[in-house]
Amino acid sequence: MIAFTEAVTSGHAQSVVRARQLWRRARIEHRGILRGLRAPAVRYIRTEADLLAALAAAYEKAGAPPLRTLQQRAGKAGTAPLLALNTAARIIKRTHLPTSVKPFEAFLTGCGIGQRDRGPWLEAWARVRARSVDTLPPSRALLSPVPALLVGPSPLDAQELQSIEQVLRGLHHADRQHLLYVLRGRASAASPSKVG
Incomplete structure (x- = not known):
């Protein structure tokens, strides 16, 4: 779809950006998952379940790309991907948070959440991790x-x-x-x- 838009508009940047936005909206509507997640705003995240719901919502808002696409967007450290496919799948399924902040940030990058918008996410990560140490069964x-x-x-x-x-x-x-x-x-x- 993006390739078609680029071909028809001679690669006009605004048209390509608009096509991506429309595709993402259509994908979100078609999947119908975002509405049911009931994810809190990032500043209100207090529990692991809240953070997992917010991460799943970020993934859905990014258009729920295939895991390999998400992994590619997340980047690499040398030749190794920063986000393992199984880690991404566990986050999306809301079963486990990553065990360290690096794959957490890589997931955010894969979902299109840039450095500028990461502060609240990292604060939420710290709140949840601190709480999980205190309440480990x-x-x-x-x-x-x-x-x-x-x-x-x-x-x-x-x-x-x-x-x-x-x-x-x-x-x-x-x-x-x-x-x-x-x-x-x-x-x-x-x-x-x-x-x-």
Whole structure:
């Protein structure tokens, strides 16, 4: 459709932009999903469900492009795409948020949300992530690596251990693994070696 518009109008930029707008509106109307999402305005996002609904709405407002198109629009870091197809699918289906801010921003880019408009989105991301650390249910809690790191009697009480575990749960998986690796190395270096 865009190629046709470019050919008919000799590539007149305003005509192409207008054709894209009309195509996007028609696609939104045809799919009929946007109306049912009931996504809050970005500044009112407080929960993961709110943020996922708002992201799904952003995707629908972008014309619900195919995932590969969304991935291409999101850009690349070297040769690797910034947005994995499975991550995009989980966001669109509203099942999971990305685990770090990079794919979150890549999704926004893919939906046509530029740097200038990202501030409120990043604030919403931070609110939701901070809240999810505070309200993580015990069934999803990290199996406690902290007691295993301690050598000898624990200098920390139960409340301090719980606070450390809460911080660990809030970290991105790769960051958490790196921190645990470093801490385990220090704990084993601090423990007296047995001579046999």
